[in-house]
Structure formats: C-alpha cells, structure tokens
Amino acid sequence: MKLGRGSLALRFGLLAVLAACSAASACSGRVQASTENDIDADHGTESVEVATPSPGILRAMLTAPFETQYGGTRKIEYFFDIDGQVQNLAYREEVLADGSGAFEVNATEVLSAHPQPDLFLMLQRVRQGFVYRMRDFQLRDLRLFRSNYSVEVIGNAPVAGVDCVVLRVERLVLPDGDHLVHVDPETGLVLRWEDRTAGGSVRGRMQFESYTRTPDLTGAVLSEGRYDSRRINLSLSDASEVGFELLRPSLPPSGYRLEESSVLVDDLGDKWVRSYYTDGVQRVAFMHRGAPVSPMPGPGPGFEGAIPSGEGVVRESHLGPWTIVTGRVGDQHVILMGRVPADELYQMLQSAL
Numbered sequence: 001m002k003l004g005r006g007s008l009a010l011r012f013g014l015l016a017v018l019a020a021c022s023a024a025s026a027c028s029g030r031v032q033a034s035t036e037n038d039i040d041a042d043h044g045t046e047s048v049e050v051a052t053p054s055p056g057i058l059r060a061m062l063t064a065p066f067e068t069q070y071g072g073t074r075k076i077e078y079f080f081d082i083d084g085q086v087q088n089l090a091y092r093e094e095v096l097a098d099g100s101g102a103f104e105v106n107a108t109e110v111l112s113a114h115p116q117p118d119l120f121l122m123l124q125r126v127r128q129g130f131v132y133r134m135r136d137f138q139l140r141d142l143r144l145f146r147s148n149y150s151v152e153v154i155g156n157a158p159v160a161g162v163d164c165v166v167l168r169v170e171r172l173v174l175p176d177g178d179h180l181v182h183v184d185p186e187t188g189l190v191l192r193w194e195d196r197t198a199g200g201s202v203r204g205r206m207q208f209e210s211y212t213r214t215p216d217l218t219g220a221v222l223s224e225g226r227y228d229s230r231r232i233n234l235s236l237s238d239a240s241e242v243g244f245e246l247l248r249p250s251l252p253p254s255g256y257r258l259e260e261s262s263v264l265v266d267d268l269g270d271k272w273v274r275s276y277y278t279d280g281v282q283r284v285a286f287m288h289r290g291a292p293v294s295p296m297p298g299p300g301p302g303f304e305g306a307i308p309s310g311e312g313v314v315r316e317s318h319l320g321p322w323t324i325v326t327g328r329v330g331d332q333h334v335i336l337m338g339r340v341p342a343d344e345l346y347q348m349l350q351s352a353l
Helices: 014-019 055-068 118-126 128-134 142-147 342-352
Strands: 004-007 046-051 069-082 087-098 103-108 149-159 161-173 180-185 189-198 202-212 231-232 255-267 270-279 282-287 313-319 322-329 334-338
Touching: 055 142, 087 118, 103 118, 103 128, 118 128, 142 149, 149 180, 149 202, 161 189, 282 342, 313 342, 322 342, 334 342
Parallel strands: 004 313
Antiparallel strands: 046 149, 069 087, 069 202, 087 103, 149 161, 161 180, 180 189, 189 202, 231 255, 255 270, 270 282, 282 334, 313 322, 322 334
C-alpha cells in the first residue's frame, strides 16, 4: 500500500497521551541550542585523563531507574526556536521510586513564561509514564549501546551532594552533538544530563536539585505507568490474541532493534499494540489499533482535513527533537514517535504493511 503524506501542526489530544509526547510538546517547534554558557559553576567537571567507563557502572545504569529506591526534586530545561525566536521551557518536578519498578513523577512548578502553566503541569502528571520511561537519558541495551555510541569518562562533578562520574556519550552514526551524563557511582542512576550541539551549547537538561537514597514513601501514589499492559511476543502472537491484524515492521530506524511489545487498553476502552525499538539509549514507539471502540479524537488547530477511511494516509508533526507520524492505514490507526528523521519512520511503517 502506498502511503499519502502531509504535514501539520497538531495538538494530539488523546494521541498525545497514548504516544506519551515529551515535555517539549508544550512548545511546538524546533529545538534550538541555548546561546548562553549557562552551565552552573558548581557542576564544573574536575578533569581527569579520559578513560573508558567500567562495565559495572554501565550495567548498573541499565536497571537503576527501576531497581533503585530514591527520591528528589529535578529541574528540566529545553530551548526552542519558535518563529525565529529562541525560547526556554523550564519546570520543576518531584520524583519517587520504590526500587521495585513503581514510581511517581509530579510536576510542581513552571519556571519559565508559559501561556497555560496549570494545564501544562496537569498534562505532565498525566504522561508521567513517558517522563519516567522515555524522556531522560537511559541505557536500555548494552550491546546496542556499544555498537551505536562512543562513551568516555571525562571526570567527576557534584550533583545534589553526590560526587558523580561524568560520561560523554556520542552517537557514532549521524552524530549531531553529544550528551554529558552525571551518574551516581553507587546506584548507576543518572542525576544530570545535558543534550548538547556539536558546538557545545545546551539544547536540553535535567538535573537533580535534591536527592536521597532513603525517601519517605508514606502516602505516595506509585505505579508502573498510566495504562495496564500485557507483554506479548510480536513474532509469535497473532490476530486471535489481540483482536486485529498485527503490524510487524521489518525496517526500524538505523541501529534500532525491537525491545519489547505489549497490549494496552486506553481510558476509552480501545485496545492498542505498542512496540518499543531502541538503539541502546533512545526509543522509537510504534503503536497501532484495529477498528476502534471509540471515535478518533477530533482535529486540533491547523489540521489539514480528515484522514480518509480505508486509505493509507499519514501525517507528521514535530515536537522539539521528536518526530510523530500518525494516521490510518486501511482499518488500522497508527502512531510512530521517536527522535529520528521522519523518512525513517515512514520507511518503518511501510515495511510493516
């Protein structure tokens, strides 16, 4: 089936919740590096001879977010180019984790100018599953990480009272900058990351302002994500198990491999199959569903016409560094999302048809 393509600036409504759009969705636009050298002085790195990180710390980073009990306050910043003007999104959140896979992320304060700060905070709470599982720098597959990235230890620096190991991480294929990653050497938890351009300017940052390994979990509402889900084997499952034809992409983006697949049911009773693909750090989400129980959400401002029923028509949107492709292919609704070029998502979708 040949796919028709269009582009739009779209507020996704329910789709944003399902695909778990990033914090960047508060500002639709291209991520632009900060023009300021605004790295806090107390996070300066104590230089040491560049070295390869120990296998132990990398293995700890794989599981730390889900096997470490901790709590703290984090500050998140992004820089956007909107109509030629660089704008900053900054907010604060509180995070708790019980060390057994459950967590709570509560956005508490918008620190930058924002037209609807209360709405933004509410949406961040709704999509806390994305915030915890996809937004931040995280090692997901050590073999793929070593194949797709270079990594070196460049020193030590304090974050929230912890003397962290500082890693510089750069993608080997199509690099467009690097990440500076501050890791708690005791737990493997990332306490600070910076996404930088090739020139060293900051595009985004997360850092703990306070951090404890012994949080008070009394009264905390912890969960493992917004929707109940059930893991499936994408290769062995079939339509009888999920209720509609399974789409199996054969051409994921360069360097990406299937990480996991699951079936979930959203708040309106619609069943989705969600697959995550990873390059060792980043994730691409591929979601699809069959004939819906509920109607698709209505178009937002800028929507360029309805998606024709029974035809292969998809459209794209860009939210910060993320590309989102959504539409209908036959009787299936599809959502693809990742920090990759749109052409790679279209190729991935075409390979599943």
